[in-house]
Amino acid sequence: MSLTGSTLKTLRNIVGDKGVLTSSAELAAYSFDGTTNWQSTPDVVVFPSCSENISEIMKLANDGNIPVTVRGAGTNLSGGSIPVSGGIVLCTARMNKIIEIDAANFTVSAEVGVVLNDLNQELTKRNLFFPPDPQSFLAATLGGCVSENAGGPYALKYGVFKHYLLGMTAVLPSGEVLELGGKTVKNVTGYDLPLLLCGSEGTLAVITQVTLRLLSLPPARQTVLAIFNEVATAGNAVHQILASGILPAKIELMDNWVIRRIEETTPLGLPLEAEAILLFELDGIAEAVNLETKGVIDLCRQAGATEVRAARDPEEAENFWTARRSGFSAVFGHSPTVMSEDVTVSPSRIPELINRIKDLAKTLDLTIVIIGHAGDGNLHPSVLTDRNDPDHYGRAELAIAEIFSAALELGGNVSGEHGIGLEKKKFLKYALSPDSIRLLKEIKKAFDPKGILNPGKIWE
Numbered sequence: 001m002s003l004t005g006s007t008l009k010t011l012r013n014i015v016g017d018k019g020v021l022t023s024s025a026e027l028a029a030y031s032f033d034g035t036t037n038w039q040s041t042p043d044v045v046v047f048p049s050c051s052e053n054i055s056e057i058m059k060l061a062n063d064g065n066i067p068v069t070v071r072g073a074g075t076n077l078s079g080g081s082i083p084v085s086g087g088i089v090l091c092t093a094r095m096n097k098i099i100e101i102d103a104a105n106f107t108v109s110a111e112v113g114v115v116l117n118d119l120n121q122e123l124t125k126r127n128l129f130f131p132p133d134p135q136s137f138l139a140a141t142l143g144g145c146v147s148e149n150a151g152g153p154y155a156l157k158y159g160v161f162k163h164y165l166l167g168m169t170a171v172l173p174s175g176e177v178l179e180l181g182g183k184t185v186k187n188v189t190g191y192d193l194p195l196l197l198c199g200s201e202g203t204l205a206v207i208t209q210v211t212l213r214l215l216s217l218p219p220a221r222q223t224v225l226a227i228f229n230e231v232a233t234a235g236n237a238v239h240q241i242l243a244s245g246i247l248p249a250k251i252e253l254m255d256n257w258v259i260r261r262i263e264e265t266t267p268l269g270l271p272l273e274a275e276a277i278l279l280f281e282l283d284g285i286a287e288a289v290n291l292e293t294k295g296v297i298d299l300c301r302q303a304g305a306t307e308v309r310a311a312r313d314p315e316e317a318e319n320f321w322t323a324r325r326s327g328f329s330a331v332f333g334h335s336p337t338v339m340s341e342d343v344t345v346s347p348s349r350i351p352e353l354i355n356r357i358k359d360l361a362k363t364l365d366l367t368i369v370i371i372g373h374a375g376d377g378n379l380h381p382s383v384l385t386d387r388n389d390p391d392h393y394g395r396a397e398l399a400i401a402e403i404f405s406a407a408l409e410l411g412g413n414v415s416g417e418h419g420i421g422l423e424k425k426k427f428l429k430y431a432l433s434p435d436s437i438r439l440l441k442e443i444k445k446a447f448d449p450k451g452i453l454n455p456g457k458i459w460e
């Protein structure tokens with residue numbers, strides 16, 4: 001759709017001339033997100049500065065039936081911020097103020113455009129800790145993370161965004177501004193609307209401010225690296241550790257492909273023939289961390305690890321974790337199109353799921369790379385392909401469909417943390433019953449009767 005001159009003029013009146021982009025080069029920059037196979041150009045990009053601006057923009061859009069797609073940093077991996085119906089991209093980048101860090105009560109209130117890393121830096125200065133750690137934290141915004149209910153390696157011990165969300169300000173598609181939830185950890189006052197908006201992928205309302213719960217920084221941390229000849233042995237080690245009563249803050253799994261790419265870019269002396277690496281972080285009081293580190297090392301050895309090392313110092317620990325993060329970038333840098341998926345099973349089913357993915361890679365003659373959060377059962381199998389090669393791309397699509405059905409057969413689901421967006425909407429009907437989908441659509445209608453907010457996402 002194309003917008004009228006009067007709509008563009010009103011948008012300029014609301015956010016100022018500098019807050020409106022319309023040139024084709026500028027619009028192209030907002031036609032992508034973190035995926036490599038979706039693209040659609042908006043008619044205009046606007047940068048509001050406050051909830052009132054957003055309320056006015058939504059009233060204008062609602063009156064004119066103009067689609068609005070909210071965008072934080074555009075790092076999502078499900079096509080969530082792609083403006084598939086054109087219209088307005090509402091980018092929250094200007095709304096980047098941390099409003100209040102209440103250290104006495106362990107809460108923070110912030111605008112949604114605040115980048116997670118900027119928040120973490122402020123919190124660290126005050127000895128405070130916000131655990132959810134999507135590995136895109138250098139760019140991802142609080143609004144995007146709440147809307148995707150993002151998680152990361154710390155989810156095993158500390159949970160994901162929804163576990164820290166206390167309250168929010170949100171603007172309905174009609175322009176009405178709502179104050180939801182509050183500042184207290186306990187709050188059972190009516191339906192939990194902040195929780196409903198958390199993970200709603202920008203389809204119900206525009207979140208403008210959030211209040212999040214904080215913890216105190218753990219006084220000690222230790223990283224341990226364990227190397228295995230077989231993924232199943234690594235899976236067994238994870239089970240033994242969790243069954244022993246030790247709850248590591250993180251347990252991350254990398255496969256042989258990732259190990260080789262890490263050694264090419266940041267050599268850490270990892271054995272190139274290793275089938276799997278587990279990377280652990282233990283945190284808490286120093287004495288407990290020491291005991292738990294010893295426990296993890298012993299249990300990995302007993303489970304059959306070929307090598308186990310505790311990081312020598314925080315610098316070596318940081319190198320290991322940087323390698324884990326760069327594993328993901330290595331995947332994206334290695335082929336023109338990457339289908340990076342996000343399936344979840346119970347941790348004990350991980351070896352089975354991995355074996356099925358490996359069989360698929362062989363049968364379909366594809367490279368499928370596996371990185372995952374081994375402790376909580378969330379795997380990211382990434383199929384390397386090229387959308388310009390129809391035969392290869394077709395096999396990649398088949399592999400993805402097979403991976404989803406394997407996860408469902410093993411009692412899991414089709415998204416642990418990246419959401420449904422465009423990427424997985426055709427699989428939703430296999431994961432949810434028709435009645436659940438009907439109810440979800442009714443909820444959407446109650447919030448957004450005209451269907452202007454992030455149209456085309458979640459269901460077909």
Ligand SMILES: Cc1cc2nc3c(=O)[nH]c(=O)nc-3n(C[C@H](O)[C@H](O)[C@H](O)COP(=O)(O)OP(=O)(O)OC[C@H]3O[C@@H](n4cnc5c(N)ncnc54)[C@H](O)[C@@H]3O)c2cc1C
Nearest residue numbers: 072073074075076080135136141143144145147151202207
């Ligand atoms: C290298 C890399 C590593 C990643 N690692 C992880 C990981 O470990 N864990 C994880 O969970 N994800 C991960 N992601 C995915 C992504 O970073 C997260 O989904 C993140 O939450 C997106 O934040 P964003 O600010 O980029 O949001 P965007 O991508 O801009 O938007 C995401 C969705 O939220 C909606 N939205 C954004 N802001 C608002 C708002 N204010 N109100 C309403 N809706 C809104 C958008 O419409 C869209 O549907 C990774 C991505 C990359 C590229």
